[in-house]
Amino acid sequence: xxxxxxxxxxxxxxxxxMTVPIWSAMGRVVPxxxxxxxxxxxxxxxEKKCVEGKEFMKSSHMQFLITWRDEALRKGKRVYINSRxxxxxVSLQNTCMKCHSNKKEFCDRCHNYAGxxxxxxxxxxxxxxxxxxxxx
Amino acid sequence: xSMDRREFIKIAGISALLGITGKGAxxxxxxxxxxxxxxxxxxxxxxxEDLPKIRWGMTIDVKKCDGQVxxxxxxxxxxxxxxxxxxxxxxxxxxxxxxxxxxxFADGANEYIDDAIKELPFLLLCNxxxxxxxxxxxxxxxxxxxxxxxVAMDYHRCIGCRxxxxxxxxxxxxxxxxxxxxGLKGRKLNPEFPTRMRGVVEKCNFCVERIDKGQIPACAExxxxxxxxxNLADPNSxxxxxxxxxxxxxxxxxxxxxxxxFYLV
Ligand code: SF4
Ligand code: SF4
Numbered sequence: 001x002x003x004x005x006x007x008x009x010x011x012x013x014x015x016x017x018m019t020v021p022i023w024s025a026m027g028r029v030v031p032x033x034x035x036x037x038x039x040x041x042x043x044x045x046x047e048k049k050c051v052e053g054k055e056f057m058k059s060s061h062m063q064f065l066i067t068w069r070d071e072a073l074r075k076g077k078r079v080y081i082n083s084r085x086x087x088x089x090v091s092l093q094n095t096c097m098k099c100h101s102n103k104k105e106f107c108d109r110c111h112n113y114a115g116x117x118x119x120x121x122x123x124x125x126x127x128x129x130x131x132x133x134x135x136x
Numbered sequence: 137x138s139m140d141r142r143e144f145i146k147i148a149g150i151s152a153l154l155g156i157t158g159k160g161a162x163x164x165x166x167x168x169x170x171x172x173x174x175x176x177x178x179x180x181x182x183x184x185e186d187l188p189k190i191r192w193g194m195t196i197d198v199k200k201c202d203g204q205v206x207x208x209x210x211x212x213x214x215x216x217x218x219x220x221x222x223x224x225x226x227x228x229x230x231x232x233x234x235x236x237x238x239x240x241f242a243d244g245a246n247e248y249i250d251d252a253i254k255e256l257p258f259l260l261l262c263n264x265x266x267x268x269x270x271x272x273x274x275x276x277x278x279x280x281x282x283x284x285x286x287v288a289m290d291y292h293r294c295i296g297c298r299x300x301x302x303x304x305x306x307x308x309x310x311x312x313x314x315x316x317x318x319g320l321k322g323r324k325l326n327p328e329f330p331t332r333m334r335g336v337v338e339k340c341n342f343c344v345e346r347i348d349k350g351q352i353p354a355c356a357e358x359x360x361x362x363x364x365x366x367n368l369a370d371p372n373s374x375x376x377x378x379x380x381x382x383x384x385x386x387x388x389x390x391x392x393x394x395x396x397x398f399y400l401v
Contacts (some may be wrong), residue, residue: 014354073290077347094328123333124291126218126325 011104036105041098051080051088051095065092093125101128102136190284191369192342193396194353195378196259200362206234206257209355209363213340216354218331220312220319229310229319231340232261232355238398243388253401259362261306261355262287262340262394265389270300270309285368285396286342295335301337307393309339368396 001007014067036127042048050057052064071077080088100106101121111117127135147304213219213232216315220229230346240258268287270279278293279300301309325331332338343353351357356365366375384398 069290069292072348073288074280074282076284076344076348093330120333124330126327126330129327 033109035107036102036108039099039106040099041101045099049084050099051082053083062077065096068092092121097125099126103127104136151173180355181290188283188285188369190367191396192285192347193366193368193375193398194342195355195364195366195375195382195384195400197362197400198253198256198258199384199401201212201234201256201259203234203257205316205359206259209259209359210234210307212354215324216326216343217341218316218320218325218329219338220314220316220331221323222314224321227313227319229312229316229338231310231338232259234258235260239305240318240387241385249401258399259355260306260308261397262304262342263306263393263397264342266394266396267392269303269305269393271297273303275299282344286344286347288341289338289339291330291332291336296335296337298337304393305393307389309337309338 037048057064068080068090069092071080078090080090082088097103108117113118129135146281158273161254168300168323185341210232214221217231221229221233234257237256238253264285264287264361266280266285270278271281274280275297276295278290278295279287280290281287298313301311312332312334316331320331343351346353348356353363363379364375366373368375370376374390378400379398382400384400386395386398389395
């Protein structure tokens with residue numbers, strides 16, 4: 001190979017630079033996020049349960065929300081009956097966020113941890129606000 | 137139907153040249169498919185034949201409409217749907233608005249109509265057409281027709297190509313050139329409805345979020361003496377009775393989009 005003495009160190013440097021994010025984070029412990037569930041509405045709930053089970057919501061809330069969106073917008077189905085037979089009004093802004101009125105301490109904590117900062121839901125949907133009109 | 141590759145490429149090429157894209161191109165390739173498609177969309181499993189038990193429509197009594205009514209219903213709609221205000225015509229976003237007879241009926245629906253009527257403001261909004269051209273041209277199905285006749289939008293899917301704006305002969309659609317949140321600053325927001333984002337098209341949704349809860353559109357509720365909302369598929373409905381006794385005009389019927397907003401004169 002011509003110029004092996006230049007190419008090989010060059011490649012080593014290149015690969016090293018490309019992988020900076022991986023090895024610089026190695027060994028660093030990032031505490032897992034603790035989304036906060038303490039909101040006035042949740043405190044009032046007799047049974048502290050989400051629309052569906054916790055594990056399901058954790059892993060699949062994004063697909064779940066897309067289904068809600070399509071059913072409500074395209075089929076006009078605005079009532080969801082969950083696996084426990086309970087009825088919910090299908091709405092991110094008016095159902096999900098009524099309980100999870102602490103967006104910064106609930107949604108954002110995991111989203112930031114998982115590197116999906118600011119999914120663009122909030123460019124249209126209104127985040128919950130306190131009495132003074134500041135986003136929560 | 138069968139079609140060989142050459143024929144396909146020919147039609148595709150011609151379509152591209154003519155700028156026929158979106159679902160319009162389908163109709164060249166497979167005639168008839170599109171109509172089925174329009175009826176199906178969003179139909180809780182319903183097909184066109186099973187329909188329509190419900191066909192929403194609206195009447196607007198032109199003689200009872202004045203500047204105040206226009207202002208009132210626009211205010212109600214603007215608040216309810218978080219519609220931004222910008223101080224120039226180009227950025228304006230409107231779902232319902234007042235305009236002159238000449239603009240409303242640019243085709244001169246009846247040039248000998250009473251001059252007093254020509255002086256009145258006409259309330260204009262999306263006509264929720266039966267054959268909506270805006271639905272035909274939308275390449276992402278962001279705009280679609282529900283089985284109950286409402287031409288609705290899924291803003292998540294709108295890519296802002298503005299084909300629908302070119303296709304709508306009624307100017308019912310507005311484009312968000314600017315971030316709508318800018319145009320909502322300092323105003324009271326309706327916490328129950330989203331805003332839109334920059335780069336999407338929007339228009340009147342016949343208050344579908346209210347209809348799905350069994351309420352009537354907010355404008356018709358705010359001005360019941362002017363507007364009647366009801367089910368045209370039901371011969372005994374309030375709106376059918378109004379249309380039975382009053383003479384009505386529709387906008388640009390010669391275009392065949394079949395508007396479902398009727399102007400009582
Ligand atoms: S009035 Fe325009 S936007 Fe409304 S359904 Fe008809 S073509 Fe579409
Ligand atoms: S029907 Fe609803 S969305 Fe349409 S103009 Fe009236 S208030 Fe606005």
